[in-house]
Amino acid sequence: MFAALTAAVEGEAPELPGKSVCDTCPTIREGKGQLKALRRFLQSPHYGAPDEPLDKMRCFLEQGFLCMGPVTRAGCGGSQITPRCISARVPCRGCYGPVVHEGNQMVDMLNALASNGIDVHSLPEHVSLLRFSGAHRRLRPKRQRKEA
Amino acid sequence: MAREIHIQPITRIEGHASIQIQLDDAGEVRDARVNIMSLRGFEKFVEGKPAEEVPRIVSRICGICPWMHHLASNKAVDRCFGVTPPPAGQMLRELMQTIAHAEDKLLHFFFLAAADFVIGPDADYAVRNVIGIAKANPELAQKVVQMRYKAKMILEKFAGKAIHPVAGVVGGFAKPMTEADRQDILAQMRELLDFALFTLEFAKEKVFPPYLDAIQTLGVIRTGFMGTVDDDGALNLYDGKIRLMKPDGSCTDFDAQDYKDYLSEHVESHSYAKMPYAKAWNEGFSLDLDDPKGIYRVNTLARINVADKMATPRAQAELEEFRERFGRPAQATLLYHWARLIEEVYTCEHAIELLEDPEICSPQIRTTAEPKAGRGVGCVEAPRGTLIHDYSTDDEGCITRANLIVGTTHNIGPINMSVKQAAQSLIHDGKVDEGMLNRIEMAVRAYDP
Ligand code: SF4
Ligand code: SF4
Numbered sequence: 001m002f003a004a005l006t007a008a009v010e011g012e013a014p015e016l017p018g019k020s021v022c023d024t025c026p027t028i029r030e031g032k033g034q035l036k037a038l039r040r041f042l043q044s045p046h047y048g049a050p051d052e053p054l055d056k057m058r059c060f061l062e063q064g065f066l067c068m069g070p071v072t073r074a075g076c077g078g079s080q081i082t083p084r085c086i087s088a089r090v091p092c093r094g095c096y097g098p099v100v101h102e103g104n105q106m107v108d109m110l111n112a113l114a115s116n117g118i119d120v121h122s123l124p125e126h127v128s129l130l131r132f133s134g135a136h137r138r139l140r141p142k143r144q145r146k147e148a
Numbered sequence: 149m150a151r152e153i154h155i156q157p158i159t160r161i162e163g164h165a166s167i168q169i170q171l172d173d174a175g176e177v178r179d180a181r182v183n184i185m186s187l188r189g190f191e192k193f194v195e196g197k198p199a200e201e202v203p204r205i206v207s208r209i210c211g212i213c214p215w216m217h218h219l220a221s222n223k224a225v226d227r228c229f230g231v232t233p234p235p236a237g238q239m240l241r242e243l244m245q246t247i248a249h250a251e252d253k254l255l256h257f258f259f260l261a262a263a264d265f266v267i268g269p270d271a272d273y274a275v276r277n278v279i280g281i282a283k284a285n286p287e288l289a290q291k292v293v294q295m296r297y298k299a300k301m302i303l304e305k306f307a308g309k310a311i312h313p314v315a316g317v318v319g320g321f322a323k324p325m326t327e328a329d330r331q332d333i334l335a336q337m338r339e340l341l342d343f344a345l346f347t348l349e350f351a352k353e354k355v356f357p358p359y360l361d362a363i364q365t366l367g368v369i370r371t372g373f374m375g376t377v378d379d380d381g382a383l384n385l386y387d388g389k390i391r392l393m394k395p396d397g398s399c400t401d402f403d404a405q406d407y408k409d410y411l412s413e414h415v416e417s418h419s420y421a422k423m424p425y426a427k428a429w430n431e432g433f434s435l436d437l438d439d440p441k442g443i444y445r446v447n448t449l450a451r452i453n454v455a456d457k458m459a460t461p462r463a464q465a466e467l468e469e470f471r472e473r474f475g476r477p478a479q480a481t482l483l484y485h486w487a488r489l490i491e492e493v494y495t496c497e498h499a500i501e502l503l504e505d506p507e508i509c510s511p512q513i514r515t516t517a518e519p520k521a522g523r524g525v526g527c528v529e530a531p532r533g534t535l536i537h538d539y540s541t542d543d544e545g546c547i548t549r550a551n552l553i554v555g556t557t558h559n560i561g562p563i564n565m566s567v568k569q570a571a572q573s574l575i576h577d578g579k580v581d582e583g584m585l586n587r588i589e590m591a592v593r594a595y596d597p
């Protein structure tokens with residue numbers, strides 16, 4: 001947002017990063033684990049001592065918590081800054097919208113989970129994964145009716 | 149000739165509202181009402197969602213007090229799942245809420261309310277706003293902006309997000325506090341306390357005195373009050389018993405879980421908003437100015453009235469002085485502003501108290517929860533009044549039903565009464581000018597809807 005505003009003030013078309021929240025997330029990723037199902041966010045993730053920096057914490061998804069980072073556009077913390085929810089040790093829910101132009105975060109996320117062998121039915125529901133996008137192409141002016 | 153006057157929109161309030169005043173053939177006020185638009189539909193669209201996700205959905209209800217919704221929601225979900233956060237988890241939640249209160253009160257007093265007093269209700273509309281204040285007193289304006297920024301940045305830096313917060317979680321709080329955070333925030337809160345004390349002195353010396361007459365008359369109505377108090381009867385914003393006070397000053401305390409036994413909601417056709425009233429008084433609902441029934445008010449003045457005392461020393465001294473001058477319960481609507489500044493002192497003092505306790509740095513901040521069927525009422529005092537989130541969950545821990553009563557809703561009936569009172573006392577023989585209309589708006593602004 002800030003980058004877009006600065007760009008607007010400077011009279012340039014904003015160039016939004018084509019990166020995902022994961023690309024700007026400092027947590028540790030160890031690659032594919034043995035994860036088969038997701039857990040709900042009903043307990044603390046593992047992160048060690050209170051002052052342990054975020055780059056010592058293992059990725060939420062790899063800890064089994066749903067995190068929308070992979071399908072969400074980077075930038076919520078401003079450039080070079082940790083994604084906001086991650087910095088509070090809370091997983092991303094996608095509020096910055098899809099990484100891909102007009103992408104569908106719910107479908108993309110379910111695909112990503114399924115292709116990594118994670119049972120998507122382990123989520124209690126998935127409709128709310130689409131709360132920050134999905135209106136694309138739906139909000140348009142009513143088509144004018146042809147005169148009979 | 150009978151006619152109708154509209155004030156739309158009412159400026160310098162946080163929501164959206166308009167005023168309609170009806171004059172009769174003689175040019176006297178027959179009726180006046182305020183329409184407040186606040187239909188948001190959140191109660192419906194959280195249905196079916198996993199309850200633990202709801203606190204971060206409802207934080208989007210309101211951009212001004214998202215922390216209040218976020219925390220009331222977390223408390224409701226804790227109850228549904230039967231978990232109690234560890235002490236440090238509660239303290240961190242409470243600290244965030246307290247700082248959010250401190251920030252909000254500065255916003256309201258300086259940006260929304262003060263122009264009426266500092267610049268004067270008869271001044272031209274064009275200067276009767278925050279820019280007018282900045283021109284009249286640039287150093288103060290700069291200081292206000294800095295202080296608000298400071299409070300917002302504490303929240304943002306510590307909790308990731310100041311607006312649309314996510315750090316409150318079922319069972320507690322998501323991020324522990326380090327010793328370095330604690331020292332840093334403590335130093336900043338001490339600065340904010342100094343500013344809060346300065347603001348109250350400034351208001352008592354320079355802002356309120358010329359308006360003491362107006363304070364005793366404009367929008368004055370006689371109602372009951374409601375707010376939250378702790379076990380000692382001291383004002384509490386985060387937790388405690390809800391106290392309902394009758395206009396005569398007698399009180400009943402109850403647990404938020406039982407709110408439906410004490411409050412009920414009246415639906416009026418001219419507004420989408422529900423009007424809660426005190427069912428426990430068994431007198432029904434009426435907005436009649438001379439004989440209102442079931443009407444109580446919430447928000448700053450109400451909290452100050454129902455509390456036996458303030459839990460912190462500076463705020464307590466201020467409360468004593470206030471009571472000495474205006475009695476208990478104080479009914480004058482414009483005293484909401486004064487009460488707001490006393491609460492500002494309390495929030496800064498209380499944040500410092502929380503931070504001075506090293507327990508707040510404990511790594512035990514969250515209790516693990518299991519989804520289950522249950523019902524839970526979560527209640528906090530929002531800047532605008534007692535905020536109630538009431539959820540039921542199914543076996544999977546997903547929401548089956550949600551009911552929200554937001555702070556301003558309690559005050560809609562009283563706001564209507566104050567506006568009618570102000571209009572009736574100001575408008576005669578059909579003569580209306582801008583100064584009068586702004587005074588009527590001032591009666592609304594006091595409630596900070
Ligand atoms: S999935 Fe979440 S925690 Fe993991 S790298 Fe992406 S944003 Fe970070
Ligand atoms: S939910 Fe929004 S603010 Fe939070 S990490 Fe994701 S994109 Fe950033």
